[in-house]
Amino acid sequence: MKKTMAILTGVLLLLSLTACGPKGEPAVQQETAAPIPAATKAPKAETQAVRQVGAYAVVVNEGSRKDTYPYMVQTEHSTWLLAKDDLTLMGEETFYAGLADILQYVDADMADAQKALAGRIPAQIPPVEIRTDFCGKAEISQSTGAYYNSLANMIKLFHSWEMARESLLHEYVHYLTFHCAEKKTVIGFYTEAVAEYVSRILCENRMMRSMDPAQAYGPEMVAAMRAWGVWDETLGGPDYIKSALCESDAFARGLYDDVSYLCVGQFMFSRKADRRLPEHLDQLCYGEAASLALYLMETYGVDTFLDNWDLPGDKVAELYGLSETELLTAWSEWNAEQCEKLGIRMEFAAIREY
Numbered sequence: 560m561k562k563t564m565a566i567l568t569g570v571l572l573l574l575s576l577t578a579c580g581p582k583g584e585p586a587v588q589q590e591t592a593a594p595i596p597a598a599t600k601a602p603k604a605e606t607q608a609v610r611q612v613g614a615y616a617v618v619v620n621e622g623s624r625k626d627t628y629p630y631m632v633q634t635e636h637s638t639w640l641l642a643k644d645d646l647t648l649m650g651e652e653t654f655y656a657g658l659a660d661i662l663q664y665v666d667a668d669m670a671d672a673q674k675a676l677a678g679r680i681p682a683q684i685p686p687v688e689i690r691t692d693f694c695g696k697a698e699i700s701q702s703t704g705a706y707y708n709s710l711a712n713m714i715k716l717f718h719s720w721e722m723a724r725e726s727l728l729h730e731y732v733h734y735l736t737f738h739c740a741e742k743k744t745v746i747g748f749y750t751e752a753v754a755e756y757v758s759r760i761l762c763e764n765r766m767m768r769s770m771d772p773a774q775a776y777g778p779e780m781v782a783a784m785r786a787w788g789v790w791d792e793t794l795g796g797p798d799y800i801k802s803a804l805c806e807s808d809a810f811a812r813g814l815y816d817d818v819s820y821l822c823v824g825q826f827m828f829s830r831k832a833d834r835r836l837p838e839h840l841d842q843l844c845y846g847e848a849a850s851l852a853l854y855l856m857e858t859y860g861v862d863t864f865l866d867n868w869d870l871p872g873d874k875v876a877e878l879y880g881l882s883e884t885e886l887l888t889a890w891s892e893w894n895a896e897q898c899e900k901l902g903i904r905m906e907f908a909a910i911r912e913y
């Protein structure tokens with residue numbers, strides 16, 4: 560049973576590694592009247608490079624938090640603060656090798672996300688601040704892969720460079736839609752659905768694609784995903800849209816009954832046998848939010864979906880003249896039809912064998 564739960568959790572993780580907040584604490588905190596901190600300034604020109612990482616120079620951080628983050632790297636779209644403890648934890652060579660892997664893709668990926676949201680965000684986007692925190696010192700690191708904090712206006716990366724490659728573009732979309740955009744996404748369904756849609760469906764996401772999913776998931780999970788119809792042999796990994804449909808279908812059929820998960824409203828939730836559809840949109844898991852977004856875009860148009868990203872979860876159904884239950888029921892039926900058409904089905908048997 561323990562292992563069954565691990566596999567189930569693994570599937571949830573498949574679509575929610577980028578979950579961005581711990582239980583009871585909104586990941587993307589509400590903006591306050593306090594001035595929004597400006598992006599970290601580029602290092603001074605005279606700063607000496609301490610080493611070269613790919614095309615980029617690591618320099619001494621002479622700005623704020625230099626005791627915790629003694630080094631930094633500046634790219635076109637990002638300012639990286641590198642934690643002293645992470646260098647000690649991983650060892651310099653391993654740390655910088657992981658940094659080099661991600662830096663080779665970061666600007667192209669961030670440029671893609673900006674392009675995908677063109678017209679909805681300003682033309683000029685300042686570099687985003689990114690801090691490493693692989694040591695697990697932050698409490699939030701226990702329940703999330705990465706985190707965009709709108710008050711401090713920075714992204715924190717947790718656990719490992721692998722996790723960073725998986726999560727960073729999703730968090731960057733939060734920065735774009737929550738900090739940079741004039742009309743901001745609202746915490747919950749819209750914030751997460753837009754981040755998933757842009758980072759995993761619209762963008763190539765080179766950082767994430769450079770991972771080896773077969774290695775990351777392991778042979779048992781890969782075999783299960785093949786059997787469920789979500790593994791893409793060309794990609795060498797799970798197809799994101801199919802995974803979202805599959806996970807949504809699994810919730811509807813009760814495979815996740817009583818399994819606790821972090822929902823898009825940034826709290827832990829679980830479904831019950833007598834209530835498998837959530838009561839409102841903020842109780843959806845990340846994969847379900849992506850599936851619902853696809854349904855809304857297919858049914859009502861992409862612009863209608865994106866033009867209303869400032870709506871809270873409980874106002875979305877109203878936009879389409881429906882109650883939340885009517886909307887969730889219609890989407891769930893559509894999701895089941897898609898799975899039927901594409902031959903997608905998560906099986907109890909396949910999970911419980913492990």
Ligand SMILES: [Zn+2]
Pocket residue numbers: 577578579729730733750751754
């Ligand atoms: Zn998120």
